[in-house]
Amino acid sequence: MRRCLKIPGLTTHLNTGIFLYPAYYFVFISIIRAWGIDYTPGAVDLVISYLAFIVGSDLPDIDHKDAPMRFFAQVLLLPLIFTKILDLLVKHLFRYVAIFMPDHLAFTVLLTLAVAIAFLILKSITALMKHRGFFHSISFALIYGALLYFFGTSLLHNHLLRLLFISIGGTCGVIVHLLLDTRGKVWKMKLW
Numbered sequence: 398m399r400r401c402l403k404i405p406g407l408t409t410h411l412n413t414g415i416f417l418y419p420a421y422y423f424v425f426i427s428i429i430r431a432w433g434i435d436y437t438p439g440a441v442d443l444v445i446s447y448l449a450f451i452v453g454s455d456l457p458d459i460d461h462k463d464a465p466m467r468f469f470a471q472v473l474l475l476p477l478i479f480t481k482i483l484d485l486l487v488k489h490l491f492r493y494v495a496i497f498m499p500d501h502l503a504f505t506v507l508l509t510l511a512v513a514i515a516f517l518i519l520k521s522i523t524a525l526m527k528h529r530g531f532f533h534s535i536s537f538a539l540i541y542g543a544l545l546y547f548f549g550t551s552l553l554h555n556h557l558l559r560l561l562f563i564s565i566g567g568t569c570g571v572i573v574h575l576l577l578d579t580r581g582k583v584w585k586m587k588l589w
């Protein structure tokens with residue numbers, strides 16, 4: 398009989414993330430205190446860094462076809478794509494479709510079409526992802542942190558320590574996932 402090693406699932410990753418978040422907080426604050434910097438995260442920073450850490454702790458499984466994280470990501474990314482497609486459809490097709498029906502119905506038809514096209518695009522992109530490929534690598538952990546930093550700059554008024562607390566939290570969340578998947582064998586973690 399073939400031996401089947403069970404990979405950690407969503408709940409294992411999330412539970413580990415939840416309980417390791419305080420450890421991340423402790424290490425981050427200890428390091429900056431050692432540098433003589435005084436920063437205590439407020440409730441908003443705690444919530445955002447917690448979410449960045451927790452999402453990071455399951456995000457790599459976006460490349461697994463049965464992972465709930467892939468489904469959530471598809472659902473959340475859908476409007477980013479369908480709004481762009483809808484703009485194009487409304488610009489080029491609305492006047493033709495509206496000849497045959499009321500405006501709001503014509504808009505609903507185009508909206509349905511835009512959602513369907515966006516859904517197919519996302520499905521096709523995610524179908525090309527290789528499980529435990531790039532998304533399960535240290536490079537991805539760093540890119541995720543960099544994206545959080547980039548998108549957080551205006552939200553957090555360019556405050557360096559708040560941005561670092563949140564973006565490094567995201568990166569650490571992904572690293573926790575990688576460590577769990579490799580069962581703590583650090584040397585098995587992929588660079589890219």
Ligand SMILES: [Zn+2]
Binds near residue numbers: 457458533574578
């Ligand atoms: Zn994984």
